[in-house]
Amino acid sequence: MYRVSTGKVQLLPLTKRVDARPLPEVKVIDLKQAEDISKKSAVISFELRHAIEEALQAKAGILIMLNRRGFSTHIRCTRCHKDFFCPQCAVALTFHQKDQALICHYCNLHMEIPSRCPDCQHPLFKFLGIGTEKVESELARLFPQARIGRLDTDTTRKRGAHEQILSRFRGRDIDILVGTQMIAKGFDFHHVTLVGIISADTGLLLPDFRSSERTFQLLTQMAGRTGRGNEPGRVLVQTYSPHHYSIQYAAKHEYSGFFAEEIARRRALRYPPFTKIINLIFRGKDEPSVHDRSIAFRNLLMSDRNSDETEVLGPAPLPLYRLRGQFRWHLMLRGFEVESMAGWVRTALQGLKRKKDVFLAIDVEPISIL
Numbered sequence: 001m002y003r004v005s006t007g008k009v010q011l012l013p014l015t016k017r018v019d020a021r022p023l024p025e026v027k028v029i030d031l032k033q034a035e036d037i038s039k040k041s042a043v044i045s046f047e048l049r050h051a052i053e054e055a056l057q058a059k060a061g062i063l064i065m066l067n068r069r070g071f072s073t074h075i076r077c078t079r080c081h082k083d084f085f086c087p088q089c090a091v092a093l094t095f096h097q098k099d100q101a102l103i104c105h106y107c108n109l110h111m112e113i114p115s116r117c118p119d120c121q122h123p124l125f126k127f128l129g130i131g132t133e134k135v136e137s138e139l140a141r142l143f144p145q146a147r148i149g150r151l152d153t154d155t156t157r158k159r160g161a162h163e164q165i166l167s168r169f170r171g172r173d174i175d176i177l178v179g180t181q182m183i184a185k186g187f188d189f190h191h192v193t194l195v196g197i198i199s200a201d202t203g204l205l206l207p208d209f210r211s212s213e214r215t216f217q218l219l220t221q222m223a224g225r226t227g228r229g230n231e232p233g234r235v236l237v238q239t240y241s242p243h244h245y246s247i248q249y250a251a252k253h254e255y256s257g258f259f260a261e262e263i264a265r266r267r268a269l270r271y272p273p274f275t276k277i278i279n280l281i282f283r284g285k286d287e288p289s290v291h292d293r294s295i296a297f298r299n300l301l302m303s304d305r306n307s308d309e310t311e312v313l314g315p316a317p318l319p320l321y322r323l324r325g326q327f328r329w330h331l332m333l334r335g336f337e338v339e340s341m342a343g344w345v346r347t348a349l350q351g352l353k354r355k356k357d358v359f360l361a362i363d364v365e366p367i368s369i370l
Helices: 031-038 046-057 132-142 161-170 211-223 245-251 255-269 287-303 338-350
Strands: 025-030 061-065 074-077 094-096 101-103 110-112 125-128 148-151 176-179 192-197 234-239 276-284 311-323 326-335 359-364
Touching: 025 031, 025 046, 025 245, 031 234, 046 061, 046 132, 046 192, 046 234, 074 094, 132 148, 132 176, 148 161, 192 211, 211 234, 211 245, 211 255, 234 245, 245 255, 276 287, 276 311, 276 338, 287 311, 287 326, 287 338, 326 338, 338 359
Parallel strands: 025 234, 061 176, 061 192, 148 176, 192 234
Antiparallel strands: 074 125, 094 101, 101 110, 276 326, 276 359, 311 326
């Protein structure tokens, strides 16, 4: 869209849907308000529950999306409040009910649920957060007569499982299909009249400057999955951030409004497309060595600096600062010309002594900075 605004490409808008079908109505549900009414955490709000009941009675298809797999995102001791983290990665272990295991979604480590807390020996744990497994379980409790399926990487490990699940939903052998973003893109289900987003906040909480754009994108894609047949569609979006501009503009199907707001923020904060970024990622098993290496490289860059227009940010630990047993620090270069920044990096690399235990990855115009 930015390239359209600068005249580099031409925009060819699709002004109407196939067969001139109307865009679906989108309703934003404030989860804080829903919880105040129900006096408990709302996986399925009363409003979404009522909409599912209506769709089931009409024998329509229902898509329910949560972009987080597993049952609970982490578990905690109820006495000493110990959380269980992956010993190889700086992330909480996710509880998977089917496997009855704690699993790391980055290195795939599997761990049995301990019978007692290893710190205080207390036998009770609290299961916190929600994933697609828990949503499926809650829907089965609320709608025992409904046929419920789930589409995520856990249910599609076997060859052919992905197409089998979609075929069953398309053939109406599944009434409600729960899934991650896998269910958002490209499917043409004419019988779907209801889409429910369990939590639109999942992507917004990521420390990445593109998180708002990706949230808007995902909500727009999900809205496009309903109302593709003869019956009009509805989208119910549950969120703790009902006034966030990405959610508000997605609810109104206003791409131009979202673009105007997002591009103004990018300009103010000097993020792409107004600048170019090169991310230099240092990783190794010894954190002090990784840190020292990143500082040494920054010093080499600064000693050969020939432009005040290029910033060197960091070094700092990455948001996911430890993955698969390796610590991760990064330097970020931000400027206007990728070629000149790349040349600057190449020159600095010539002065950097090789070190076997620390690796350097250079990501030019990174898609993600996690």
